[in-house]
Amino acid sequence: MTAFDHSTAPAPVRLEIGASHRAFWQRLAGPGASWTGAQRVEIALEARRARLARANPPWLRGLLTSESDLLPPVALAAIRTIVLDQHRIDRAWARGVIEELGDVAYVELLAVSAQTVAVDAFSEALGVGTEPLPAPRGGAPDAGRPEGLSDIGAFVPVASAFPGPNVGRAMSLAPDDNGTFLGLVGSMYAVSDFGELVWKDRPLSRPQVELVAARVSAINECFY
Numbered sequence: 001m002t003a004f005d006h007s008t009a010p011a012p013v014r015l016e017i018g019a020s021h022r023a024f025w026q027r028l029a030g031p032g033a034s035w036t037g038a039q040r041v042e043i044a045l046e047a048r049r050a051r052l053a054r055a056n057p058p059w060l061r062g063l064l065t066s067e068s069d070l071l072p073p074v075a076l077a078a079i080r081t082i083v084l085d086q087h088r089i090d091r092a093w094a095r096g097v098i099e100e101l102g103d104v105a106y107v108e109l110l111a112v113s114a115q116t117v118a119v120d121a122f123s124e125a126l127g128v129g130t131e132p133l134p135a136p137r138g139g140a141p142d143a144g145r146p147e148g149l150s151d152i153g154a155f156v157p158v159a160s161a162f163p164g165p166n167v168g169r170a171m172s173l174a175p176d177d178n179g180t181f182l183g184l185v186g187s188m189y190a191v192s193d194f195g196e197l198v199w200k201d202r203p204l205s206r207p208q209v210e211l212v213a214a215r216v217s218a219i220n221e222c223f224y
Contacts, residue, residue, distance in 0.1 A: 020187040024180040029134040034105035037136035047113040050083035094155040111177035
């Protein structure tokens with residue numbers, strides 16, 4: 001069965017959405033710059049576990065723990081904070097994680113976690129089950145670091161030049177993952193041109209899209 005086949009979903013789904021989800025699944029399963037394919041899938045699994053605890057009150061979320069033979073404890077804790085307790089993310093918190101993992105590894109972990117949550121949330125809203133995580137592919141991380149980075153006051157360096165808003169280059173330390181992230185944004189956010197922030201031929205107008213996005217951001221305690 002094709003992954004993310006929405007042909008039998010209870011509501012119509014544009015083909016580009018399924019395509020962007022499959023592109024992320026394909027990227028997720030392979031090695032990145034800092035994590036192996038098996039570790040990346042483990043990051044997605046931990047993000048999925050953390051998301052299931054989102055209804056718990058804050059004083060119980062701190063009791064959520066897990067162990068992994070593939071990921072260090074600091075990575076597991078970071079995933080849970082990213083998914084469950086975004087209000088705790090500040091410069092000091094990010095600095096502590098980056099000192100232990102490295103900035104590229106941190107951004108890659110963030111990208112995988114954020115995309116997994118976005119895909120799972122879409123499936124939940126659509127009323128279909130979450131897609132089984134892909135089988136990891138072999139291979140070693142390439143230890144790559146993109147050129148042309150600059151410090152613009154963010155928690156991590158970002159691409160010096162980027163054709164779009166700053167949020168579009170927030171994960172540019174992991175360019176391949178940032179690419180699949182922007183693919184998800186373009187398809188699910190219904191933007192037809194992310195660089196110019198153009199909406200056209202969509203069922204919702206841009207003001208309607210922005211209203212939904214602002215509400216979701218507020219619920220998720222997004223400080224951006």
